[in-house]
Amino acid sequence: MIRAADVSLSYGTEQVLRDVSLSVDPGEVVAVIGPSGVGKTTLLRILALSLEPEEGTVELDGTDAWAVDDAERLSMRRRIGMVFQDASLFDASVERNVEYGLRVRRSWSTRLRDSLRSAVRSNGTADAVRESLEVVGLANDLEQQTSSLSGGEAQRVSFARALAYEPDVLLLDEPTSDLDPRNTAVIEDAIGEARERGIGIVIATHDMHQAERVADRVAVLLDHRLTEVGPTEQIFENPSEDRTRKFISGELIY
């Protein structure tokens, strides 16, 4: 579905990604692991089509995102949802924040447009808003202001907002790094639900156990290169590179 092929990128003179190739299929979860500063966020931003690689291509369903005009790329970008480490909510109710996801995407989806219209007509809540908040266990908190949410709840709203969008691809940048085990479990269950819905998911994580729990495949970024990509069990049980084993076991210190 989305495929980066041989992408390279530098910030000034510092090359942060070198010849990286990664794809994700519908209903698949790929975890990107690697030390801090190796380029995980940069790779996600390239996959989100918000950063153009210096070399290489990014294709969504076979269309080269950087070979089309801005309008077409924008519509491709709207098929991709992103959740960051910081929930980035605006100061309004939970419902309004999640509804924003719908408004962004409605012109691309008849179901979302109808859901939003009928909510406006009845002065009620759009089904897609309620459904995505149910996934993160917050369907009873529609009216709550985001300023009064805990960090974990805010991140769950952020996830619901991305889900309400009905993205084809969901990119998660360390979505649980500041969360307690309970909120982490809610987000991981929501990742499973998104996967069931056929969304292709890429998650950057520092948490090896999380990668093991949620991912179908794992991609290992070391020294700004993708050194290994494979089924989760293979990467954790029998990596082909000794450096991967050392990184996973915490021996490879940068």
Ligand SMILES: Nc1ncnc2c1ncn2[C@@H]1O[C@H](COP(=O)(O)OP(=O)(O)OP(=O)(O)O)[C@@H](O)[C@H]1O
């Ligand atoms: N906009 C930018 N301008 C200049 N340098 C940047 C920019 N964004 C990131 N960098 C640098 O590029 C490198 C890779 O950053 P990136 O955030 O992609 O790594 P990461 O693997 O996600 O790190 P972390 O795990 O700590 O979040 C780092 O050295 C970072 O300081």
